[in-house]
Amino acid sequence: MIIRKENHIYLVGFTGVGKTSLGKLISKMIGLPFVDMDSRIEKEMGIPIYEIFARYGESVFRSVETSVLVSISKLPEPALVATGNGTPLRKTNRGTLVSTGTVVYLKANSSTLIKRLKYSQNHDAHPSDSSELLLKGKHYRKRIQLLKRFREPYYESVANIAISTDDKSKRDIAREVIQRLASPMQ
Amino acid sequence: MKLDIDEIIELDKSSFLKIVTNTRSVVKMGAILLKQNNKVLESRIINFFRSIFGTKSEKKLCPESLFILGWIGNDDAIELLVSCLKSGEPKIQAGAGFVLAQIDEISFLDLLLPLLNDRSTIVRGWVAFSIGWCGGNYHLEALRNHPYATHKRFKNEMIEILKMIGTREALEFRTSLLQ
Numbered sequence: 001m002i003i004r005k006e007n008h009i010y011l012v013g014f015t016g017v018g019k020t021s022l023g024k025l026i027s028k029m030i031g032l033p034f035v036d037m038d039s040r041i042e043k044e045m046g047i048p049i050y051e052i053f054a055r056y057g058e059s060v061f062r063s064v065e066t067s068v069l070v071s072i073s074k075l076p077e078p079a080l081v082a083t084g085n086g087t088p089l090r091k092t093n094r095g096t097l098v099s100t101g102t103v104v105y106l107k108a109n110s111s112t113l114i115k116r117l118k119y120s121q122n123h124d125a126h127p128s129d130s131s132e133l134l135l136k137g138k139h140y141r142k143r144i145q146l147l148k149r150f151r152e153p154y155y156e157s158v159a160n161i162a163i164s165t166d167d168k169s170k171r172d173i174a175r176e177v178i179q180r181l182a183s184p185m186q
Numbered sequence: 187m188k189l190d191i192d193e194i195i196e197l198d199k200s201s202f203l204k205i206v207t208n209t210r211s212v213v214k215m216g217a218i219l220l221k222q223n224n225k226v227l228e229s230r231i232i233n234f235f236r237s238i239f240g241t242k243s244e245k246k247l248c249p250e251s252l253f254i255l256g257w258i259g260n261d262d263a264i265e266l267l268v269s270c271l272k273s274g275e276p277k278i279q280a281g282a283g284f285v286l287a288q289i290d291e292i293s294f295l296d297l298l299l300p301l302l303n304d305r306s307t308i309v310r311g312w313v314a315f316s317i318g319w320c321g322g323n324y325h326l327e328a329l330r331n332h333p334y335a336t337h338k339r340f341k342n343e344m345i346e347i348l349k350m351i352g353t354r355e356a357l358e359f360r361t362s363l364l365q
Contacts, residue, residue, distance in 0.1 A: 150284070156217035
């Protein structure tokens with residue numbers, strides 16, 4: 001396998017695409033430690049992400065996220081990192097991602113995302129805060145599309161590899177990610 | 187439409203207008219902009235928008251075309267987005283409101299809140315979603331004390347925003363509005 005040993009692997013993509021669950025699976029398959037940025041942030045702040053947003057607002061959350069990303073990027077051993085869905089929004093974070101690792105953009109169309117978000121809402125013991133938030137209120141389909149359109153270019157701009165996750169099983173996506181990472185052409 | 191940096195930088199106004207009337211092309215252009223960080227291109231795009239706002243062509247723009255100014259994100263782009271809030275063209279106001287909230291909803295909150303009382307449902311809907319998405323308890327006072335707080339349209343959007351914020355305080359406030 002030609003995965004570059006000196007670099008981290010960052011998974012980026014919209015809420016519901018499966019960064020955390022795929023990250024765990026891929027890390028097992030290739031033997032790299034797995035780091036979930038959102039969990040790190042919650043640990044650092046001592047409260048869940050929705051509460052950080054509610055109490056302090058998005059800009060405070062983004063500042064904490066930036067410092068957590070910097071500390072992860074400096075880990076002595078390479079890791080597989082599931083980033084937050086808004087991590088690439090900040091220019092400084094984009095710089096950190098591209099300079100310290102290989103970035104894998106996990107893509108999905110809006111209907112796939114909605115299906116996964118709804119599944120997570122109904123089946124996970126702790127559905128992600130952003131999935132709860134995205135499905136709240138009227139016209140959520142339109143809103144997911146809108147937010148996705150605004151964020152897509154941020155993901156695209158940092159990606160070394162982009163992989164569609166539509167109509168694929170987790171294991172198939174994981175295999176594809178590993179195959180692409182191992183390819184010298186990426 | 188296939189796009190690359192060389193093509194975009196050479197585009198004339200009418201070709202450029204074609205891009206910004208198509209959502210898919212807008213998103214593709216965003217990735218190029220963010221990746222290249224090309225100041226010449228950014229300045230050309232800002233000038234293009236300046237030349238088009240307030241003209242007949244403005245009506246052809248899709249709301250997502252305003253995302254481009256957000257992706258550029260420099261002072262000139264933000265100044266232009268702020269001026270768009272008073273455009274009078276709903277698609278432009280909606281797009282600009284959405285983008286400013288994504289960039290920094292706290293700084294622009296005073297400018298965004300009056301749009302919750304706008305006649306246009308697209309303007310109200312886009313801005314309410316943006317505030318609700320980013321929002322937290324720190325928004326409650328601004329909503330409660332806003333001069334439009336008792337106006338029907340504003341109140342309906344507030345109810346939606348508070349549901350999205352979803353904290354205990356927000357939901358209590360929402361219940362009081364529904365009574």
